[in-house]
Amino acid sequence: MNRVRIPWFRREMSAGRFALVMxxxxxxxxxxxxxxxxxxxxxxxxHRVGLAQLRRGEFAFxxxxxYGRVLEDPLFWVAIKNTLVFTVxxxxxxxxxxxxxxxxxxxxxxxxxxxxxxxxxxxxxxxPICNGLIWSxxxxxxxxxxxxILFSLGLINDPVNWAGNPDTALYAVTVPYIWRTLPFAIIxxxxxxxxxxxxxxxxxxxxxxxAWHRFTKITWPMLQQIIAIILILRTAFAFAVxxxxxxxxxxxxxxxxxxxxxxxxxxxxxxxxxxxxxxASAFILTLMIAAIALVYLRLIYRRxxx
Amino acid sequence: MFKKTPTARxxxxxxxxxxxxxxxxxxxxVFIGSIQSExxxxxxxxxVLPLEVTLDNFTVILTKGEQxxxxxxxVTYLPDNIKNFYVAFANSAIVAxxxxxxxxxxxxxxxxxxxxLRYRWTLFLLQANIVARFVPVIVLMIPLYVVMRSVGQxxxxxxxxxxxxxxxxxxxxxILAPYxxxxxGELEEAAxxxxxxxxxxxxxxxxxxxxxxxxxxxxxxxxxxxHELLIPLILNxxxxxxxxxxxxxxxxxDVHVFFNLMMAICLLALAPTVVLVALLQKYIxxxxxxxxxxx
Numbered sequence: 001m002n003r004v005r006i007p008w009f010r011r012e013m014s015a016g017r018f019a020l021v022m023x024x025x026x027x028x029x030x031x032x033x034x035x036x037x038x039x040x041x042x043x044x045x046x047h048r049v050g051l052a053q054l055r056r057g058e059f060a061f062x063x064x065x066x067y068g069r070v071l072e073d074p075l076f077w078v079a080i081k082n083t084l085v086f087t088v089x090x091x092x093x094x095x096x097x098x099x100x101x102x103x104x105x106x107x108x109x110x111x112x113x114x115x116x117x118x119x120x121x122x123x124x125x126x127x128p129i130c131n132g133l134i135w136s137x138x139x140x141x142x143x144x145x146x147x148x149i150l151f152s153l154g155l156i157n158d159p160v161n162w163a164g165n166p167d168t169a170l171y172a173v174t175v176p177y178i179w180r181t182l183p184f185a186i187i188x189x190x191x192x193x194x195x196x197x198x199x200x201x202x203x204x205x206x207x208x209x210x211a212w213h214r215f216t217k218i219t220w221p222m223l224q225q226i227i228a229i230i231l232i233l234r235t236a237f238a239f240a241v242x243x244x245x246x247x248x249x250x251x252x253x254x255x256x257x258x259x260x261x262x263x264x265x266x267x268x269x270x271x272x273x274x275x276x277x278x279x280a281s282a283f284i285l286t287l288m289i290a291a292i293a294l295v296y297l298r299l300i301y302r303r304x305x306x
Numbered sequence: 307m308f309k310k311t312p313t314a315r316x317x318x319x320x321x322x323x324x325x326x327x328x329x330x331x332x333x334x335x336v337f338i339g340s341i342q343s344e345x346x347x348x349x350x351x352x353x354v355l356p357l358e359v360t361l362d363n364f365t366v367i368l369t370k371g372e373q374x375x376x377x378x379x380x381v382t383y384l385p386d387n388i389k390n391f392y393v394a395f396a397n398s399a400i401v402a403x404x405x406x407x408x409x410x411x412x413x414x415x416x417x418x419x420x421x422x423l424r425y426r427w428t429l430f431l432l433q434a435n436i437v438a439r440f441v442p443v444i445v446l447m448i449p450l451y452v453v454m455r456s457v458g459q460x461x462x463x464x465x466x467x468x469x470x471x472x473x474x475x476x477x478x479x480x481i482l483a484p485y486x487x488x489x490x491g492e493l494e495e496a497a498x499x500x501x502x503x504x505x506x507x508x509x510x511x512x513x514x515x516x517x518x519x520x521x522x523x524x525x526x527x528x529x530x531x532x533h534e535l536l537i538p539l540i541l542n543x544x545x546x547x548x549x550x551x552x553x554x555x556x557x558x559x560d561v562h563v564f565f566n567l568m569m570a571i572c573l574l575a576l577a578p579t580v581v582l583v584a585l586l587q588k589y590i591x592x593x594x595x596x597x598x599x600x601x
Contacts, residue, residue, distance in 0.1 A: 026416040033472020040449035112322035125583035130572040240442035293440035
């Protein structure tokens with residue numbers, strides 16, 4: 001009765017309600033732009049959806065037909081195979097290069113290492129589509145910059161058709177992708193290196209361990225956790241590579257560089273615009289990536305939840 | 307740390323030079339490609355350095371095709387998208403800035419509570435964000451295209467901003483949450499004893515302390531959003547609403563556009579984020595490691 005009534009907006013919320021209110025924008029965003037579209041993609045994938053159906057706004061239920069047509073499409077399997085080859089090459093090379101370069105820029109007594117360290121983040125600043133176009137200039141058969149350099153160094157006598165040859169095209173598109181995404185891996189490994197106590201190395205040196213032993217017995221075991229994280233993150237993202245393919249080869253020559261995301265994109269947004277089949281193929285890709293994501297979740301929560 | 311033999315030092319220098327060469331190769335290529343004419347590039351296909359240096363490629367882009375210079379004098383066709391450079395640049399800036407502001411705002415609110423208040427559902431939401439980061443854009447774009455088309459939101463900047471904000475928000479939360487975790491809770495306790503509400507303790511005490519993390523997250527969000535191609539490519543087909551990456555992608559396969567002009571527009575498009583990375587390197591390094599490791 002005689003208590004002063006505090007207006008609702010000045011009253012203290014309970015911690016639980018506060019958390020809920022603070023998370024409302026995120027929940028709405030995640031629901032609207034992530035959960036709903038993924039669910040809708042699943043729905044589209046079991047319906048017949050083309051441009052004609054989009055105009056009418058009626059989609060007939062077809063069951064597993066779209067999945068059946070995707071799985072019977074030889075081009076889909078080519079795309080999956082190319083994606084796997086692309087991922088194995090890019091992720092494998094990135095891990096080896098990231099460890100090597102992180103160790104290299106960690107050499108504070110070498111002055112060239114400081115230059116490398118300063119430049120290491122540069123590729124992160126380049127838009128992927130520009131990166132793709134720049135490399136298509138580098139790789140160009142007639143006018144390419146790479147051939148020019150190799151001519152000048154006397155390494156080749158005839159121009160090499162790097163991205164136009166079906167045998168080498170898939171390997172050619174891995175290099176720009178590695179170039180662009182390597183900084184991320186190097187930075188993570190380098191940060192992990194900073195966390196290794198110096199005393200371990202000093203003790204090992206007193207015990208007479210050589211550089212190779214110090215690497216295999218101290219550095220490598222201490223890096224395993226971060227390397228597992230890089231392996232999973234990079235695998236998941238390499239599975240969905242798109243920009244470099246669009247800019248350099250557009251899936252060609254022939255079907256040599258069709259990858260999974262390119263397949264979904266072309267099936268959906270190039271005539272005859274089969275949205276149902278596109279959704280089905282994109283959904284298969286998502287399930288593969290989701291499996292990787294769950295492994296990641298287990299890995300980083302091992303200490304917290306188990 | 308350890309004494310190195312002269313041979314070892316030499317090997318390390320050579321390794322560094324190789325890495326520097328690899329990093330700089332595309333940057334040198336885009337630069338050299340952009341400062342010469344198509345004719346010069348075709349005249350000698352084995353020459354590394356340009357026969358003659360010209361800025362005409364940039365002039366033609368920056369004057370919307372009005373000043374053609376010597377290179378483009380006889381050219382009758384220029385893609386309309388090239389002439390649209392300023393509009394595309396402005397669109398890219400509007401989208402990137404809006405997405406940065408929105409992801410920072412929503413991300414900070416969310417990351418703070420997820421780091422501070424541990425309930426079963428907040429932990430679940432944090433894990434949902436970790437999984438959400440993996441969702442490939444292509445699976446979102448097909449349904450988003452269908453939805454935006456049916457509600458008439460194709461060809462608008464707001465559609466792109468909403469889509470990119472939703473797509474990037476989980477990553478923003480993952481970058482911010484570990485940092486909020488390191489700020490001692492006693493500070494807010496003290497503020498609340500002095501009569502602050504939870505929210506004002508967050509705004510007045512925690513947020514100012516989190517400035518480095520906000521900077522790290524903000525610059526990463528800006529860069530990713532400036533680079534994003536697939537979302538605006540699918541949602542916006544009209545030149546008025548294209549962002550720079552979409553304009554650049556539209557030049558792919560246009561037989562009338564030669565490498566020189568492409569390299570020039572690429573150089574103009576990559577310059578802003580290169581400057582950002584050069585200036586804010588420290589924050590980006592911290593943000594990248596925070597977003598990957600702790601979660």
